[in-house]
Amino acid sequence: xxxxxxxxxxxxxxxxxxxxxxxxxxxxxxxxxxxxxxxxxxxxxxxxxxxxxxx
Numbered sequence: 001x002x003x004x005x006x007x008x009x010x011x012x013x014x015x016x017x018x019x020x021x022x023x024x025x026x027x028x029x030x031x032x033x034x035x036x037x038x039x040x041x042x043x044x045x046x047x048x049x050x051x052x053x054x055x
Contacts, residue, residue, distance in 0.1 A: 009051060019040050
């Protein structure tokens, strides 16, 4: 079932990019929040793990 996981990997990538945009906008508007950046890094690592396990 590679086709079904491919869609979820793309969705996870889109969420990661969207999360980066949101965290960056928050940082510019209200100042840096370490927990938001930590959460984004964890999300990015999970996305990277999904991409690597696909191949």
